[in-house]
Amino acid sequence: MSMPIAASNQAQSSEARSSDAAPKPSAAAQARAQQNAAIVQASADVAISSGNDSLALLYKTAIDSINENLKAEFGDNALQAAMSQDNTPDGTAGRIVSLSTGFFEAFKxxxxxxxxAEVLKNFMATIRSGFERGFQEASDILQSLNVLNGDIASNIDKTYELVLQGYADFEAAQSNSNSQ
Known part of the structure; x- marks a missing residue:
């Protein structure tokens, strides 16, 4: 099929106009455009990634800044040092006693x-029962892992005794304050 001459000339002039309007970019310009696109994409990836971890980022920067402000008075990593947990029998028993007896006022x-006196007796029975069950479960787990021996066994036993002593001391203190 042949194309009419007028239509062919129009098509050629239209192509010439579009090529005149948008000259082909140089190799350097194309490389710059690709580099800019890569930078924009990398920035978007970072923004998306940090969006997913925004709370972790907030936590880390807040902790770092607080530690920086506390450094003069409390030394390096003051928050981490304050949050470190004493896992000795005394420390563990102290936390158990403190946390469980802390509910007495709400129970009362x-x-x-x-x-x-009856309320105190029922409260102590409740927390002792919970402690006994938790202690037995922990002991069973350690036994099944074959690690309930030596220092671990003696530390577990000492913690048990210290918790029971802590409960007895708490109950005695509460009984004395109720009788006054």
């Missing part, structure tokens, strides 16, 4: 109007 409020 739920039993308002009842005999205070």
């Amino acid at each position: 409020a739920q039993h308002a109007g009842e005999d205070e």
Whole structure:
């Protein structure tokens, strides 16, 4: 099929106009454009990635800044040092006793109007029972892992004794304050 001459000339002039309007970029310009696109893509990737971990980023920068402000008074990594946990029998027993007996006031409020000595007795039975069950579960797990021997066994036993002593001391203190 032949193309009419007028249509052929129009097509050629239209191509000439579009090539005149947008000259082909040089190799250097193309390389720059590709580099800019890569930079934009990398920035977007970082933004997306940090968006997924934004709370982790917030936590880390907040902790770092707080540590920096506390450094003069408390030394390096003050927050981490304050949060480190004492896993000795004394430290572990102290946390168990403190956390569990800390619920006494709430327990007492739920039993308002009842005999205070009876409320204390029921509270102590409740937390002792929970501790005994937790202690037995932990002991069973350590036993199944074949690590409940030597220092571990003696530390577990010492912790158990210290918790029971802590409970006895708490109960005695509460009984004395109720009788006054």
